[in-house]
Amino acid sequence: MLVKVYGSAVFGVEATTITVEVNVTSGIGYHLVGLPDNAVKESSYRITAALQNNNFKLPGKKIIINMAPADLRKEGSAYDLTFAIGILAASQQINADNISDYLIMGELSLDGSLQPIKGALPIAIQAKKEGYKGFILPEQNAREAAIVKDLEVYGIRNITQVTDFFDKGVALERTEINTRESFYNNLDNLDNDFSDVKGQESIKRCMEIAAAGGHNIILIGPPGAGKTMLAKRLPSILPPMTLQEALETTKIHSVAGKIRENVGLLAQRPFRSPHHTISDVALVGGGTYPQPGEISLAHNGVLFLDELPEFKRGVLEVMRQPLEDREVTISRAKFSVTYPSSFMLVASMNPSPGGYFNDPSAPVTSSPAEMQRYLSKVSGPLLDRIDIHIEVTPVPFDKLNEERKGENSIEIRKRVTAAREIQAKRYENHENIHYNAQMGPSLLRKCCKLDDASKNLLKTAMERLNLSARAYDRILKVSRTIADLEASEDICGNHIGEAIQYRSLDREGWFG
Known part of the structure; x- marks a missing residue:
């Protein structure tokens, strides 16, 4: 008897429906075709044990399973339940007249219980x-799939629940969530808050500007100055995610299997902090069967690279194209997948190998030549994509000992959101441009016009501080964001003056 059951395969962040055709006839053998990988091929052992332990059996006949389309590579263990139900229906151990109305996915344990899947x-x-009509899958993934409205989602614990549902009409408990209510209730549940940071008012201001304009930022300072603490709190002042952004982010984390059990739509912007030993494939994505990398997992959030010069140069260089295009395409001989990667880059570094910069009382000091050699590990083209460079100094004891808490993230976020709204209106007729950091040369000339006084100030600064040519555009972009935070239509001299401070690495003689 021939039965068709339906599953799905995920490529990139999109799914393709797989028709699983199960044919049970006289003869002997178990034949699985349709480009399955090893994990799919091994399913026969899990299915045999699971059926035996739940009072069913693998029929002693010839079983042919075809996964169509046959020229598409199938991978993973999520087809176990699809195969098992197909075999039971084809061997007439259960009646499953309405099986074609449902998509069925799940990894079987030997006792028949279900393990979670990726890409729900x-x-x-x-x-x-x-x-x-519906989607039957492990209960650990049910809330994730229930985000989709008008689809019956059934989270199950054991294969017998599925067989009873089709064969005996025993109702399954449908998983339903109010996506909007759940999403908006969790928007302000912040894990980290800027009120925890003592002192560092100038750095907080700099982080606010970076968040308001979507600018990439690098923090330079000695160990213990608070660089990591500040970076971890940046997502808390970014504008709340929209439902569309949350859906995009959740899809990527779902494909990578990074969503915790019984979690629905992600409401907080992601913060990814890979170790400096990471490979280029792990950072941008790839592998034999391409998976999203750290830059895609940071989509709509923050990618934090701590101790930037310690990363392999090749790893950093592969980020250059995704930083510009906001997506990464991974190509193979027979196919290619594209993952979105629109993130804010936050990097931190010590100013020298010893970690201390021009401090005679420091335990370890470095010569200017050593510091120059250390900083040269980071390429100019990568630094060219970082708008803000800021020096972080250690917090004095008096500030650390203060009882008074600083401004919280919610208040800072309100100002950032207001500035982003101004930018959204400004760029509403420009596709793929949403905030100041994304401006190109033509928009820069149009949106960053300076009066004579501001031009003279910028000219003087570039001449006296020996700022590089690449600093010019960055200063204009940052000054535009500073003006937006003040709801100023024009860029004034004080906006330019503040933006000039945020180009530390471009100043000649910065090493003292």
Whole structure:
């Protein structure tokens, strides 16, 4: 008897429906075709044990399973439940007349219980698009799939629940969540808050400017100055995610299997902090079967690279194109996948190998030549994509000992959001440009016009501080953001003056 059951495969962040054709006839053998990988091929052992332990059996006949389309590579263990239900239906151990109305996915344990799968959200989106009535999957993934409206989502614990549902009509408990209510209730549940940071008022101001304009930023300072603490709090002052952004972010984390059990839509912007030993493939994505990398997992959030010069130069260089294009394409001989990667880059570094800069009382000092050699590990083209360079100095004891708390993230976020709204209106007729950091040369000339006094100030600064040519555009972009934070239509001299301070690495003789 021939039975068709439906599953799904995920490529990039999109899903493709897979038709699993199970044919049970007279003869002997178990044949699985349709470009399955090793994990799919091993499913026969898990299915055999799971059926035996739940009072079913693998029929002693010839079983042919075809996964169509046959020229598409299938990977992972999520087809176990699809195969098992297909075999039971084809061997007439259960009656499953309405099996074609449902998408069925899940990894089987030997006792018949279900393990979570990857990519539940994009699979559910595709299932709704193609008109399936429901989606049956492990209960650990049910809230994730239930984000999709008008699709019946059933989270199950054991294969017997599925067989009873099809064979005996035993109702399954549908998983339903109010996506909007759940999302908006969690928007202000911040893990880290700027009120925890003692002192560092100038750095907080700099972080606020970076968040308001979407500018990449690098923090330079000695160990213990608070660089990591400040970076971890940056997502808390970024504008709250929109539902569309949350959906994009959740899809990527779903594909990578990074969503915690029983979690639905992600409401907080991601913060990714890879170790400096990371490979280029792990950072940008790839592998034999391409998976999203850290830059895609940071989509709509923050990518923090601590101790930037310690990263391999090749690893840093592969980020240059995604920083410009806001997406990364991974190509293979037979296919290519594209992952979105629109993130804010926050980097930190010591000013020298010893970690201390021109401090005679420091335990370890470095010569200017050593410091120059250390900083040269970071390439000019990468620094060219970082708008703000700021020096972080250690916090004095008096500030550390203060009982008074600083301004909290919610208040800072309000100002940042107001500035982003100004920018959204300014660029509403420009596709793929949403904030100041994304401006090109033509928009820069149009939106960053200076009066004579501001021009003279910028000219004097560039001549006296020996600022590099690449600093010119960055200063204009940052000054535009500072003006937006003050709701000023024009860029004034004080905006230019403040922006000039944030180009430390461009100043000739910065090493003293």
